[in-house]
Amino acid sequence: MNIPPPPPAPAGGTGYPPHLPGGSGGGGGGAPAAAPPPQAPPQQQYAPPPPQQQYAPPPPQQQYAPPQQQYQQPPQQQYQQPPQQQYQQPPQYAPSPGVQASAPPQPAAAAGAPVRTIRKYDAVIVDVVRRTHDASSVYFFIGDAPAYKAGQFLSIDPHQFPELKRWIEYLEMLKGKKEPIRSYSLQSAPGEKCMAICTKAEDYDPKVHKYPPVLSPLMASGSLKGREVVIGGFTGAYFIPDDISNVTDQVLHFVAGSGVVPNYGMLKDELRNNKNPRVKHVMIDVNKTVGDIILHEQLRALAKAYPDRFEFINFITREDPSYLGPGYYKGRPSTEFVRRYVRDPGSVRAYACGAAITKYHREAAKQTGTEPQPRFMESVEQIVHELGMPKPHFKKEEFG
Ligand SMILES: Cc1cc2nc3c(=O)[nH]c(=O)nc-3n(C[C@H](O)[C@H](O)[C@H](O)COP(=O)(O)OP(=O)(O)OC[C@H]3O[C@@H](n4cnc5c(N)ncnc54)[C@H](O)[C@@H]3O)c2cc1C
Structure with a gap:
């Protein structure tokens, strides 16, 4: 078998991504100086597409006119199920229990809370843009753009995709x-032309996972570009209140993997839409490798554009990212590290999104008579607790 040789390291470059500048634009708090790695790391192969692809989904006139053959299915095949089956979200999705537990909803007027009604929308997937080796942004055109808050999510019923029909029937029989x-959390912010999400194709390891994933590989594959879909939305209590500057001047964002998606939407809304200008944001993003950082370039660009308001910090658990400059650390954030960034634990607000222990982990642990291993969310909760932050100041969105 011919295995092609690894690509040559760019001359004097930082390794990944080749077009990234040396720093994140924010002070890193004592990170080692940038030093080029001896050779290009493997995630170079997955360098996200050039910025113009990422920032510029096709103009509306392209978006409305996908090729004819992509619209072959008659509506009655796609939308068979009665609305109450398709769009009544199961309790675990509306919103995640942790959000309610840690942040009891305030009266609607005071919190500026949006209406939580879930409606169905006919949408067209106008573009799918690869972000990492296993994650893609999916852009939707919806005729009457509905009101939503940055950080909220939409829902997708996998039964509507004919290519999943047999697979779903088989898994439903097994399960x-x-x-x-x-x-799926919204990557887009209000005011953007398209609504967007970013899906990461879940892994399947038969030694670890009981079943293969259903929907995420299809969503992330790119093959749905041009397709009509029905989406439900838009809901969730994971958003920054309009009046946050009345209570704090700092927001911490703890994210991991695809958990970065809603927080990226919230940051865009706060920074680009110039909301709460005296509030500063620090994002701590945890990933296995540099190549796993979803929306990496976009977040670096935000940090560069708003150096006085946004600091982007990365922790990489399986490799040393310090060659990327200040703000890149190996390992996981500790309470002491986070404390350096917190101005006032009594008033700072924190938003955390990422993997948490699920009922499947609990069941598996019970069978072996062990405790489930803490995941990202449990470690953040520990940090927030050790910092002495009041519990209602912490909101979380669990992705399972
Ligand atoms: C509010 C919210 C927002 C989200 N936002 C995003 C986002 O922005 N981006 C994103 O990529 N994801 C997001 N997710 C996760 C997303 O909803 C899906 O869970 C994810 O895409 C996986 O779906 P799937 O159909 O591919 O996998 P699934 O089929 O749901 O499988 C996922 C895992 O669960 C296990 N599993 C499933 N059923 C069982 C069972 N009966 N017994 C044991 N194990 C089981 C599987 O083995 C697999 O490991 C979000 C979730 C929530 C709740």
Whole structure:
């Protein structure tokens, strides 16, 4: 078998991505100086597409006119299920229990809370843009753009995709229950032309996972570009209140993997739409490798554009990212590290999004008589607790 040789390291470059500048634009708090790695790391192969692809989904006139053959299916095939089956979200998705537990909703007027009604929308997927080796942004055109808050999510019923039909029937038979609707946080912010999500194709390791994933590989594959879909939305209590500057001047964002998606939407809304200008944001993003950082370039660009308001910090657990400059650390954030960034633990607000222990982890641990291993969310909760932050100042969105 011919294995092609690794690509040559760019001359004097930082390794990944080749077009990234040396720093994130924010002070890193004592990170080692940038030093080029001896050779290009493998994630170079997955360098996201050039910025113009990422920032510029096709103009509306392209978006409305996908090729004819992509619209072949008659509506009654796609939308068979009665609305109450398709769009009533199961309790675990509306919103995640942790959000309610840690942040009891305020009266609607005071919190500026949006209406939580879930409606169905006919949408067209106008573009799918690869972000990492396993994650893609999916852009939707929806005729009457509905009101939503940055950080909220939409829902997608996997039953509407004919290519998943047999697969879902088989898995429903094995699991003995109907496949639920999946939720996806909005990567877009209000005011953008298209609504967008970013999906990461879940892994399947038969030694670890009981079943292969259903929807995320299809969503992330790019093959749905040009397709009509039905989406449900828009809901969730994971958003920054309009009046946050009345209570704090700092927001911490703890994110991991695809958990960066809603927080990226919130940051865009706060920074680009010039909301709460005296509030500063620090994002701590945890990933396995540099190549796994979703929306990496976009976040670096935000940090560069708003150096006085946004600091982007990365922790990489499986490799040393210090060659990328200040703000890149190996390992996981500790309470002491986070404390350096917190001005006032009594008033700072924190938003955390990422993997948490699920009922499947609990069941598996019970069978072996062990405790489930803490995941990203449990470690953030520990940090927030050790910092002495009041619990209602912490909001979380669990992706499972
Ligand atoms: C509010 C919210 C927002 C989200 N936002 C995003 C986002 O922005 N981007 C994103 O990529 N994802 C997001 N998610 C996750 C997303 O909803 C899906 O869960 C994810 O895409 C996986 O779906 P899937 O159909 O591919 O996998 P699934 O089929 O749901 O499988 C996922 C895992 O669960 C296990 N599993 C499933 N059923 C069982 C069972 N019966 N017994 C044991 N194990 C089981 C599987 O083995 C697999 O490991 C969000 C979730 C929530 C709740």
